[in-house]
Amino acid sequence: QFDLDAPDKLRKVLDLTTDMEVKLYSADFWENIEQELYEGNADLGSHNQTLTKVYGLAGGTAAGANRTEVMNLVADLLGFRDLDKEKSSYLRYQIWAETHRKKLPSEVLEVTYGFGGEFKADKIWQQKKEANVAEALIGALDSAGLGNLVSAVSALCFLMYMDPLCQTLPSNWAMAEKLLAVKEREDWVEHLDWYHRHLDVTAFTREMDRCLS
Secondary structure, three states: OOOOOHHHHHHHHOOOOOOOOOOOOOHHHHHHHHHHHHOOOOOOOOHHHHHHHHHHHHHHHHHHHOOHHHHHHHHHHOOEEOOOOOOOHHHHHHHHHHHOHHHOOOOOEEOOOOOOHHHHOOOOHHHHHHHHHHHHHHHHHHHOOOHHHHHHHHHHHHHHHHOOOOOOOOOOHHHHHHHHHHHOOOOHHHHHHHHHHHOOHHHHHHHHHHHHO
């Protein structure tokens, strides 16, 4: 909902050369948030409260996109694979690859997950090594000034959090179990319905094409 008097009000307090950022939300999305907050009571709430809720959802989604099982799945989608046959994880990866790797469109991208005492000192390193390298990739892209690629990989993390591949599990068995547990939640179907209803696929695709062009 836009205040038609907003342009006149803004001219009184802002310089004519001031840059402004305007955030647009679909009416359906906004009404859905208001319904959740106020249960259809038009006498309750405010735009500021609704916007605060929207920002809260965005923050929660960003945190979810950074979950270890999500980052592991993203690493698999990008083709990460440690080719060192001497490591104990090599056989486990081969078993996973027989079922899941062939379903992914990416080519193998050789990486090294590390070895030695420094890594073994972290008791949960084996569970998060794929996610760690995926995070390192994003950091390296950012340091190199490749912001568009950072956005593209981050968007992939978002997609894998909101709607992970239905027939593919992460290559790390511990993370595969975590993802299966997420999909068994009582609210999982409702989560997917909400996401499918409100994601603007056309706008999302257009932005990803821009990032990768």
